Amino acid sequence: MADVNETINGLxxxxxxxxxxxxxxxxxxxxxxxxxxxxxxxxxxxAVDPGxxxxxxxxxxxxxxxxxxxxxxxxxxxxxxxLSPFGREVYSGLCMEWRKLVASMEGIIGxxxxxxxxxxx
Amino acid sequence: MEVIERYVYAVTQRLPEQQRTEIKRELHxxxxxxxxxxxxxxxxxxxxxxxxxxxxxxPNALAAKYRGYDRYLIGPLMFEPxxxxxxxxxxxxxxxxxGLLAIDAIANPAEIVEQFTEYVVTLIAAFAQGxxxxxxxxxxxxxxxxxxxxxxxxSKPWKPSDLPQIPDAQARIKMSDPISGLIFxxxxxxxxxxxIDLLGVWRITDGERKVIPFLxxxxxxxxxxxxxxxxxxxxxxxxxxxxxxxxTGSMLALHVAISVASAVLVCVALADPAIWNPDFIGQLExxxxxxxxxxGYDTVVSIWTGVTDWLVLLIGxxxxxxxxxxxxxxxxxxxAA
Numbered sequence: 001m002a003d004v005n006e007t008i009n010g011l012x013x014x015x016x017x018x019x020x021x022x023x024x025x026x027x028x029x030x031x032x033x034x035x036x037x038x039x040x041x042x043x044x045x046x047a048v049d050p051g052x053x054x055x056x057x058x059x060x061x062x063x064x065x066x067x068x069x070x071x072x073x074x075x076x077x078x079x080x081x082x083l084s085p086f087g088r089e090v091y092s093g094l095c096m097e098w099r100k101l102v103a104s105m106e107g108i109i110g111x112x113x114x115x116x117x118x119x120x121x
Numbered sequence: 122m123e124v125i126e127r128y129v130y131a132v133t134q135r136l137p138e139q140q141r142t143e144i145k146r147e148l149h150x151x152x153x154x155x156x157x158x159x160x161x162x163x164x165x166x167x168x169x170x171x172x173x174x175x176x177x178x179x180p181n182a183l184a185a186k187y188r189g190y191d192r193y194l195i196g197p198l199m200f201e202p203x204x205x206x207x208x209x210x211x212x213x214x215x216x217x218x219x220g221l222l223a224i225d226a227i228a229n230p231a232e233i234v235e236q237f238t239e240y241v242v243t244l245i246a247a248f249a250q251g252x253x254x255x256x257x258x259x260x261x262x263x264x265x266x267x268x269x270x271x272x273x274x275x276s277k278p279w280k281p282s283d284l285p286q287i288p289d290a291q292a293r294i295k296m297s298d299p300i301s302g303l304i305f306x307x308x309x310x311x312x313x314x315x316x317i318d319l320l321g322v323w324r325i326t327d328g329e330r331k332v333i334p335f336l337x338x339x340x341x342x343x344x345x346x347x348x349x350x351x352x353x354x355x356x357x358x359x360x361x362x363x364x365x366x367x368x369t370g371s372m373l374a375l376h377v378a379i380s381v382a383s384a385v386l387v388c389v390a391l392a393d394p395a396i397w398n399p400d401f402i403g404q405l406e407x408x409x410x411x412x413x414x415x416x417g418y419d420t421v422v423s424i425w426t427g428v429t430d431w432l433v434l435l436i437g438x439x440x441x442x443x444x445x446x447x448x449x450x451x452x453x454x455x456x457a458a
Contacts, residue, residue: 035154049176052186
């Protein structure tokens with residue numbers, strides 16, 4: 001038998017992966033550079049490792065959800081990312097979909113506690 | 122710190138050229154930020170650097186995340202037919218060359234050692250060629266299919282009517298079809314490249330083999346590029362047949378295009394009069410097989426002088442029959458569906 005915790009962790013990882021995009025988009029109404037996002041997200045309970053975050057930021061920029069510019073004024077040149085108008089629209093649309101998803105999941109989990117099949121109680 | 126440079130290099134080396142500079146800059150910034158956080162502004166040690174890199178993880182994995190897609194020459198979808206084709210081609214090469222060795226050994230048993238050495242050398246070279254060509258053809262097909270799926274993914278959505286028919290016995294291309302095609306292609310290529318002088322009139326006198334070749338091997342050598350093109354075309358056709366395994370309109374179009382192109386190429390080579398053995402009749406006479414003024418002399422000479430026309434006609438006819446048969450088989454499938 002597979003370990004319960006291990007299986008849960010594996011499945012949870014899959015569930016989390018999609019939420020990271022929303023987490024990142026949510027924080028970028030103000031320009032941020034990659035590493036400054038890590039503690040912000042962590043504080044809100046979303047642990048994301050930089051090895052995932054950096055490629056993700058580039059991908060979102062390529063999809064035109066984010067805009068970027070290099071800031072070379074500081075001691076260390078950093079690439080700042082900011083939601084594009086398109087990204088803003090996508091993000092608010094995503095949030096609506098997310099609420100619907102949560103509501104329907106609540107409905108599904110709520111009526112079927114503990115994984116018992118329907119109508120068994 | 123050197124280890125950081127090495128890490129950044131390991132990641133960016135695996136990325137497309139035009140992204141390297143920026144990602145390098147970004148990674149350096151990130152690593153410095155991470156180091157600073159660890160040391161709280163103090164001096165970073167080698168151990169700090171290593172622990173940061175460990176947190177970032179395997180550079181291969183990081184590069185893969187940056188790329189966002191996997192790269193390969195022959196993808197998992199194509200790998201099975203690739204292996205099948207490779208096996209058939211290599212086995213055919215081995216059989217063809219071993220056959221040639223046997224012919225040589227029977228004719229001149231005294232030279233078996235040299236013959237065997239040459240056999241091994243040729244075998245290795247031919248295996249490398251076969252391996253290379255099959256891989257190139259499959260890489261090409263794979264590349265085209267990847268581009269096609271990338272293109273169709275956006276432009277036209279998939280519809281249930283796109284689903285291919287479940288091929289019935291008629292529509293399915295029997296595996297023996299492309300296999301025999303591959304074996305023929307390999308045998309043809311090996312014969313042209315290594316043993317064109319065996320093609321001729323054979324005489325065994327006193328246990329010694331003499332061949333009066335039809336073709337002039339020195340001139341024929343200049344036509345090796347055509348042989349290669351023919352081999353590549355044949356290989357491409359059979360590979361596609363092994364992958365698709367179904368009679369379809371585009372399959373038929375490919376078949377017809379390659380058949381016609383091959384026939385034209387062969388005819389181009391045959392149309393060069395210099396390709397034929399210029400002294401064929403003389404050698405026949407010298408061997409005592411033919412006597413000037415004797416019975417059938419005129420017939421042989423007239424056939425020999427008209428050989429190009431006859432062969433071109435014959436090849437044209439065979440190509441026509443092949444095209445008609447394939448079209449008919451496809452038509453039957455199409456009307457049955």
